[in-house]
Amino acid sequence: MTKTVLISGAGVAGLTLAHWLRRHGFTPTVVERAPALRDGGYKVDIRGAAVEVVRRTGILEQVRERRTDVRAGAVVDRSGKRVASMNGDSFGGREEHDAEILRGDLTRLLFETTRDEVDYRFGDAIAALDGTSVTFSSGRTETFDLIVGADGVHSRTRELAFGPESGFVHDMGYRVAICTVPNHLGLDREELTYVSPGRTTLVYSTAGQTTAKAMFLFTEPAGIDESDPRRALREAYAGQGWEVPRLLEAVADAPDFYYDRLAQVRMDRWSAGPVALLGDAAYCASPASGQGTSLGLVGGYLLAGELAAAGGDHETAFAAYEARMRPFAERNQKLGPANVKRMVLSSSGQVRMSMVMLGVMSRLPGRDRMMAAMMAPLHKAANAIEIPDYATRSQHP
Numbered sequence: 001m002t003k004t005v006l007i008s009g010a011g012v013a014g015l016t017l018a019h020w021l022r023r024h025g026f027t028p029t030v031v032e033r034a035p036a037l038r039d040g041g042y043k044v045d046i047r048g049a050a051v052e053v054v055r056r057t058g059i060l061e062q063v064r065e066r067r068t069d070v071r072a073g074a075v076v077d078r079s080g081k082r083v084a085s086m087n088g089d090s091f092g093g094r095e096e097h098d099a100e101i102l103r104g105d106l107t108r109l110l111f112e113t114t115r116d117e118v119d120y121r122f123g124d125a126i127a128a129l130d131g132t133s134v135t136f137s138s139g140r141t142e143t144f145d146l147i148v149g150a151d152g153v154h155s156r157t158r159e160l161a162f163g164p165e166s167g168f169v170h171d172m173g174y175r176v177a178i179c180t181v182p183n184h185l186g187l188d189r190e191e192l193t194y195v196s197p198g199r200t201t202l203v204y205s206t207a208g209q210t211t212a213k214a215m216f217l218f219t220e221p222a223g224i225d226e227s228d229p230r231r232a233l234r235e236a237y238a239g240q241g242w243e244v245p246r247l248l249e250a251v252a253d254a255p256d257f258y259y260d261r262l263a264q265v266r267m268d269r270w271s272a273g274p275v276a277l278l279g280d281a282a283y284c285a286s287p288a289s290g291q292g293t294s295l296g297l298v299g300g301y302l303l304a305g306e307l308a309a310a311g312g313d314h315e316t317a318f319a320a321y322e323a324r325m326r327p328f329a330e331r332n333q334k335l336g337p338a339n340v341k342r343m344v345l346s347s348s349g350q351v352r353m354s355m356v357m358l359g360v361m362s363r364l365p366g367r368d369r370m371m372a373a374m375m376a377p378l379h380k381a382a383n384a385i386e387i388p389d390y391a392t393r394s395q396h397p
């Protein structure tokens with residue numbers, strides 16, 4: 001009977017798996033490369049089926065207490081004039097039960113449910129895999145019954161067990177950068193978006209934060225050397241209007257600068273022998289899908305549940321996890337390319353037309369209903385899975 005499970009990565013997916021494995025009577029160990037759990041971060045959405053997972057995990061109330069409470073979203077023009085404004089939930093594509101929260105707040109809540117029950121090892125990582133024998137960067141070697149890679153889009157576990165990421169990580173042709181900036185616009189739980197050809201810039205403030213976040217979403221910067229991401233961002237956004245120059249200045253000092261290709265992970269199989277993949281490592285849908293967090297939550301719950309249902313027989317469990325999860329993951333992955341095309345417009349004609357349409361729409365009485373209709377594919381995809389009840393050994397880990 002499988003008992004010990006090594007999980008690589010204390011992100012949303014890995015922490016959800018750890019929680020549910022404990023409740024099913026397994027003994028998970030979590031190894032996380034970062035020296036400590038990271039707080040804060042960007043805002044993420046919990047939608048549809050994932051809300052039910054959060055409820056069963058016992059943290060729904062706390063998630064709601066820590067919601068970002070972004071009350072309004074607006075598109076601005078070059079001079080900063082609000083061209084279109086909407087309420088925050090319509091703007092962010094959230095339905096009544098969905099919740100938006102900072103990624104770090106969610107991981108903190110998940111972590112707290114198991115911090116005394118699970119062996120968490122921060123500042124370490126898997127260096128080598130030989131069957132079920134794991135050598136860590138710290139030098140120690142140990143054996144586990146199973147190993148789960150929940151270590152994100154650039155998963156090291158995937159590389160060790162399945163091969164180089166070039167075979168699985170598909171570049172969508174865009175870049176994303178995000179960091180904390182001073183809230184010099186004095187935003188109070190508001191999100192502003194400025195769109196120019198191939199370059200979209202967002203700034204938002206969330207409840208309880210004195211700083212703001214700036215996010216840059218843009219087409220692959222042809223001819224720009226990306227070895228220094230801050231410089232690459234500066235060059236890609238040179239000559240942009242609105243508050244962009246001021247935001248770029250702030251980027252230079254940001255302590256938490258993140259820059260990556262927008263990418264999706266596609267694999268024929270999510271397991272190989274005793275190793276399985278979960279979350280972005282297996283089926284990253286990209287930040288543009290708005291569903292990565294929900295996929296991590298649902299996947300973690302299902303993988304633990306199927307291991308319990310199969311009495312620890314990992315071959316049966318991995319096959320059942322993949323059979324349930326794959327159609328859901330693939331449906332949500334389809335949202336990514338469509339969304340990014342709506343968010344990053346390719347020509348000035350497209351930008352002008354979109355501004356006019358948004359301006360008209362935001363003044364119509366039925367604007368929230370129209371926005372909801374536009375978001376229908378997202379909500380359908382977010383709900384396109386049933387969350388089974390798996391018998392647990394304990395109510396709480």
Ligand SMILES: Cc1cc2nc3c(=O)[nH]c(=O)nc-3n(C[C@H](O)[C@H](O)[C@H](O)COP(=O)(O)OP(=O)(O)OC[C@H]3O[C@@H](n4cnc5c(N)ncnc54)[C@H](O)[C@@H]3O)c2cc1C
Pocket residue numbers: 008009010011012013014031032033034042043044045046103124125126150151152153154155156157176177178258278279280281285286287290291292293294296
């Ligand atoms: C800029 C940005 C904006 C986003 N916006 C949204 C959004 O609005 N809505 C939404 O739903 N999702 C959003 N996402 C996506 C979402 O954050 C991810 O899809 C989700 O967090 C996936 O969770 P995960 O646990 O699979 O991976 P991750 O969150 O990437 O966690 C992986 C963990 O593994 C650790 N790790 C990495 N390598 C190793 C290693 N070798 N050994 C040990 N540990 C390792 C990492 O430090 C990290 O803690 C966004 C992502 C980004 C980058």
